[in-house]
Amino acid sequence: MTEFIPPATRWHTLPSPFAMKRGGELRDARMAYETWGTLNAARDNAVLIVTGLSPDAHAASNEGNPEPGWWDAMVGPGKPIDTDRWFVICVNSLGSCKGSTGPASVNPATGTRYGLAFPELSVEDGANAAFEVVKSLGVDTLACLVGNSMGGMVALAYLLLHPDSARAHINISGSARALPFSIAIRSLQREAIRLDPNWNHGDYDDDTQYPEAGMRMARKLGVITYRSALEWDGRFGRVRLDSDRREDEEPFGLEFEVESYLEGHARRFVRHFDPNCYLYLSRSMDWFDLAEYGDGDVEAGLRRIRVDRALAIGVKTDILFPLQQQEEVADGLRAAGADTEFLPLPSPQGHDAFLVDIARFGPAVRNFLSSL
Amino acid sequence: MTEFIPPATRWHTLPSPFAMKRGGELRDARMAYETWGTLNAARDNAVLIVTGLSPDAHAASNEGNPEPGWWDAMVGPGKPIDTDRWFVICVNSLGSCKGSTGPASVNPATGTRYGLAFPELSVEDGANAAFEVVKSLGVDTLACLVGNSMGGMVALAYLLLHPDSARAHINISGSARALPFSIAIRSLQREAIRLDPNWNHGDYDDDTQYPEAGMRMARKLGVITYRSALEWDGRFGRVRLDSDRREDEEPFGLEFEVESYLEGHARRFVRHFDPNCYLYLSRSMDWFDLAEYGDGDVEAGLRRIRVDRALAIGVKTDILFPLQQQEEVADGLRAAGADTEFLPLPSPQGHDAFLVDIARFGPAVRNFLSSL
Numbered sequence: 001m002t003e004f005i006p007p008a009t010r011w012h013t014l015p016s017p018f019a020m021k022r023g024g025e026l027r028d029a030r031m032a033y034e035t036w037g038t039l040n041a042a043r044d045n046a047v048l049i050v051t052g053l054s055p056d057a058h059a060a061s062n063e064g065n066p067e068p069g070w071w072d073a074m075v076g077p078g079k080p081i082d083t084d085r086w087f088v089i090c091v092n093s094l095g096s097c098k099g100s101t102g103p104a105s106v107n108p109a110t111g112t113r114y115g116l117a118f119p120e121l122s123v124e125d126g127a128n129a130a131f132e133v134v135k136s137l138g139v140d141t142l143a144c145l146v147g148n149s150m151g152g153m154v155a156l157a158y159l160l161l162h163p164d165s166a167r168a169h170i171n172i173s174g175s176a177r178a179l180p181f182s183i184a185i186r187s188l189q190r191e192a193i194r195l196d197p198n199w200n201h202g203d204y205d206d207d208t209q210y211p212e213a214g215m216r217m218a219r220k221l222g223v224i225t226y227r228s229a230l231e232w233d234g235r236f237g238r239v240r241l242d243s244d245r246r247e248d249e250e251p252f253g254l255e256f257e258v259e260s261y262l263e264g265h266a267r268r269f270v271r272h273f274d275p276n277c278y279l280y281l282s283r284s285m286d287w288f289d290l291a292e293y294g295d296g297d298v299e300a301g302l303r304r305i306r307v308d309r310a311l312a313i314g315v316k317t318d319i320l321f322p323l324q325q326q327e328e329v330a331d332g333l334r335a336a337g338a339d340t341e342f343l344p345l346p347s348p349q350g351h352d353a354f355l356v357d358i359a360r361f362g363p364a365v366r367n368f369l370s371s372l
Numbered sequence: 373m374t375e376f377i378p379p380a381t382r383w384h385t386l387p388s389p390f391a392m393k394r395g396g397e398l399r400d401a402r403m404a405y406e407t408w409g410t411l412n413a414a415r416d417n418a419v420l421i422v423t424g425l426s427p428d429a430h431a432a433s434n435e436g437n438p439e440p441g442w443w444d445a446m447v448g449p450g451k452p453i454d455t456d457r458w459f460v461i462c463v464n465s466l467g468s469c470k471g472s473t474g475p476a477s478v479n480p481a482t483g484t485r486y487g488l489a490f491p492e493l494s495v496e497d498g499a500n501a502a503f504e505v506v507k508s509l510g511v512d513t514l515a516c517l518v519g520n521s522m523g524g525m526v527a528l529a530y531l532l533l534h535p536d537s538a539r540a541h542i543n544i545s546g547s548a549r550a551l552p553f554s555i556a557i558r559s560l561q562r563e564a565i566r567l568d569p570n571w572n573h574g575d576y577d578d579d580t581q582y583p584e585a586g587m588r589m590a591r592k593l594g595v596i597t598y599r600s601a602l603e604w605d606g607r608f609g610r611v612r613l614d615s616d617r618r619e620d621e622e623p624f625g626l627e628f629e630v631e632s633y634l635e636g637h638a639r640r641f642v643r644h645f646d647p648n649c650y651l652y653l654s655r656s657m658d659w660f661d662l663a664e665y666g667d668g669d670v671e672a673g674l675r676r677i678r679v680d681r682a683l684a685i686g687v688k689t690d691i692l693f694p695l696q697q698q699e700e701v702a703d704g705l706r707a708a709g710a711d712t713e714f715l716p717l718p719s720p721q722g723h724d725a726f727l728v729d730i731a732r733f734g735p736a737v738r739n740f741l742s743s744l
Contacts, residue, residue, distance in 0.1 A: 116623050180608040180630035181601035187631045188592050190624050192564070195585040201623060213567040217589065220560050229553035229694060236552040238661055251488050251573060252562050252651055256658065258552035259559045279624055286628065289610055319691065322601060 004272055005099040006056050008034050008064025009092075012136045014101075014129055024119025028108045031133045032092040032099025033057050034064070036075060037083035039138065046139040047081060047369075048166075049090040050130055050158070052149035053281050054273060056098035059090040073358040080358075080366035081146070089137065093154070094129040095121040095281050097274035103202070104274035114276075116202035121280040123150070123288040127157035131165065142166035143372060146365075148354050149173050149321065150281070153288045156329070159305045160293055168309040168372055169333070170365060172354045173318055175325035176298050176332065177289040182320050185225050186282045192217035193275050202276050211275050218278065219269040220262045228317035228350030232258060290332075302332025310340040311368045313354070313361065320351040341368070376644055377471045378428050380406050380436025381464075384508045386473075386501055393500075396491025400480045403505045404464040404471025405429050406436070408447060409455035411510065418511040419453060419741070420538075421462040422502055422530070424521035425653050426645060428470035431462040445730040452730075452738035453518070461509065465526070466501040467493040467653050469646035475574075476646035486648075488574035493652040495522070495660040499529035503537065514538035515744060518737075520726055521545050521693065522653070525660045528701070531677045532665055540681040540744055541705070542737060544726045545690055547697035548670050548704065549661040554692050557597050558654045564589035565647050574648050583647050590650065591641040592634045600689035600722030604630055662704075674704025682712040683740045685733065690723040713740070 009032045017025035034057045039046060049059055049071070060075035060083075061068055075081045075088055095118070097104040103118040110117075134142060145166040147155025152174010159166060178186075193199050196214030204210055236258040240246075245260065247253025254260050294300025310333040314326030323344055330342035345360045347353035354361050381404045389397035406429045411418060421431055421443070432447035432455075433440055447453045447460055467490070469476040475490040482489075506514060517538040519527025524546010531538060550558075565571050568586030576582055608630040612618075617632065619625025626632055666672025682705040686698030695716055702714035717732045719725035726733050 177610065179601065179610070180604035180628065181596070183610075183628050184592075184596050184604070184630050184634060187626075187628070187634070188589065188596065191592070192589060194624055195589070197569075217560065217564060217567070220556075220563070221593070224553070224556050224560065229551065229691065232552035232556070238549065238551070238555075238663075252566055252655060254559075256552065256555050256559070258556050262556060262559070283624060291610075319601065 004056070004097060005032065006058040006065055006067075008062055009057060009099045010034065011099070012133045014132050018129070020119045021122040021124045022120040026101060026119065029094070029101035029129075031094065031101070031129050033133050034059065034062060034090055035137070036060060036062050036088040037086055039087040043139055044141065044143060045085065045087050046134065046137070046142050047086045047088045047144045047146060048130065048134055048142050049075070049081075049088065050126070050145070050147045050151035050154040051090065051093060052151055053093075053278070053285075054269075056096070057090045057092040059088075071355070074362065074365065080362040081369065082366075086143065086369070089134060091130045091133050093150070093281060094126045095277060095284065097277040100129070102274070103276035103280055116276065118276070118280060121284045123153045123284050124157045124161060126154045126284070127161060130154065131158055131162050134165075144168040144170060144369060146170045147172065147174055149351065150285055152321070152329070153285060156290060156302070156305065157288070159307060160290065160301070163306055166307055169307045169311070170368060171310070171312045171326065171329050172361070173314055173321050173326065173351055174329065175321045176302055176329050177291060178286050179325070183286045185221060185320065186286055189218035189221050190279050190282055192221070193279060199275060204275065207271075210271055212270050215270045215273070215275055215278070216266040219266045223262055223265045225320045226350060226352040228319070228348055230317050231348040231350060234348070236261065298328065299332045299335060302329065303336040305333060305336050307333065307338045309372065310334075310338040311343060311364070312340070313343045313345060313364055315345050315347045315350060315353045317348055318351040318353070376428070376469060377404065378430040378437055378439075380434055381429060381471045382406065383471070384505045386504050390501070392491045393494040393496045394492040398473060398491065401466070401473035401501075403466065403473070403501050405505050406431065406434060406462055407509070408432060408434050408460040409458055411459040415511055416513065416515060417457060417459050418506065418509070418514050419458045419460045419516045419518060420502065420506055420514050421447070421453075421460065422498070422517070422519045422523035422526040423462065423465060424523055425465075425650070425657075426641075428468070429462045429464040431460075443727070446734060446737065452734040453741065454738070458515065458741070461506060463502045463505050465522070465653060466498040467649060467656065469649040472501070474646070475648035475652055488648065490648070490652060493656045495525045495656050496529045496533060498526045498656070499533060502526065503530055503534050506537075516540040516542060516741060518542045519544065519546055521723065522657055524693070524701070525657060528662060528674070528677065529660070531679060532662065532673070535678055538679055541679045541683070542740060543682070543684045543698065543701050544733070545686055545693050545698065545723055546701065547693045548674055548701050549663060550658050551697070555658045557593060557692065558658055561590035561593050562651050562654055564593070565651060571647060576647065582643060584642050587642045587645070587647055587650070588638040591638045595634055595637045597692045598722060598724040600691070600720055602689050603720040603722065606720070608633065670700065671704045671707060674701065675708040677705060677708050679705065679710045681744065682710040683715060683736070684712070685715045685717060685726070685736055687717050687719045687722060687725045689720055690725070692723040
């Protein structure tokens, strides 16, 4: 399977072997990352961004790649994550197919891609790999660690496993553990891929046998859970497609705008993300549970994290990482001694609001970073 | 495809031809129904129940079939829908595969089953067919029309299209129109079936070529949206399967209790519901919009309905037919002149609460019916 690597990507080779939490190890693995701004002489102005499941390291345009990034409105000179002040690093997740080593990468031991021979991937592995990138850039302590969605899990693991690695933390639509509704959704997404005969137990072969039907289903189900019914009521209502965009000859074909919206998302995703990478990253979220570090108690796990300041932001319309989970993070970090703010936002856009509701997320992130 | 018909089923043959709303007609079509209790001499104690997508007409045990029905706790002597007082009728939906004529039935014109040759099915067709059953039983005016979920749509169409057909109405987790989140979910369920090669454009053949993978996906997605995250947090949490129930040898196999729960639901459904019937009934809900009867305004559509008394019940945790939709029904019926109560319930079980939270739904329905 092709990897999808943006042009400004830089790489850091991980220590070899790189031990994985659940067993096994990687050799000669690498992490893809990009940076913005300049590390100051005191090396105390670094901000690391860890991402959701699918983004690459290109969070925003930069010298190497003027194309807008996935968080372009948030990262740049004068923007909420102000690159005139901060040295910003964004890593592509370990296990992804967008530059960092993952199941779509070639296994140096065999000369063929890993596929399902890739060791079991946990959120903690991604955190440890991101930590190595930061260390390689000469940063001992981050000014702030920002994690969105899955990245909110990665960030908490990073902080817990690497004491004194950051002074502040912004957890956006993240959580300290996976709960059954989101596990059910992700399990179904994975099942859609696994049921596709072209998946072939992970042994598909580039373009000829890509599990397109499974990936379409997985992506559409993802998009349904990334947004909210409230947003869609206003955005789509019951509007139907114009007749020239209808599939009237196709039994049960597309008819409503909302169906076409999902179709567009599926088309842009399918063949641009590796199915095995999707499966590995998805499962890593199900496994994540900070209670493992707190004798079965998630708050006790959170209490092992040491940061000076924390901000947990969530959205009332989020059905995938519901607001109580960000409140749980805030309560735990506060109990751990951090000066912590919990900020519930009334964004209608659901889990993905941090990508689109910049009017609310921009000031929230800007104000917190400005106060550091 | 096999039909799945409970033993106490009775039938009423519809007028032939039976014209369908969107064009086409059925010949020699029949409706399956069951009854409980006795119609009184004044013929004014009849209660009709119209169902969600999948139930048959066997709402409760009766003389012909002592097996518990799908609403057994609600229907019977002394129960909330008290068959000592009421003559209760439950119909299997037109288009279903559980006794009433649908895509899995044999087309008398060809001698083969309809499949996709079945005319387009609308909620209104189901309402008109149910009306014929009630009329055939000698009932001019129902004491109460009870509709759950899709049946809440059917009931509103029934009341609007057949003036003076009922004095009272209970709308449970229903709606006056489909909104985009539920359209998206149903569209994805249908796509799962359509993408299954065994669906074969509706031309599968019994056991040898049933679209099992597609139906599994559709059912699991259904169950996810029928319940609620809140209920599952308490019910499943992060509990894992015992090792003897794990699928450790299967890559990405079941690991959590919530996954096993979905699997159980899928296994009980697959091969017990006809895929084409599922597609037709599912799409009929997307199409339903009482605004068609109100010059584009759903409340104006509702205002055309005449009943004396109405009760709309909804559940805060319902993501498929959210509570605002039952409030919309209540507001519209009240504006139409009905003495109307809107009853939001704090059930944690989501859309399906009316099937399981009898502690709340029982008294609500009992009190309303007692007051008639």
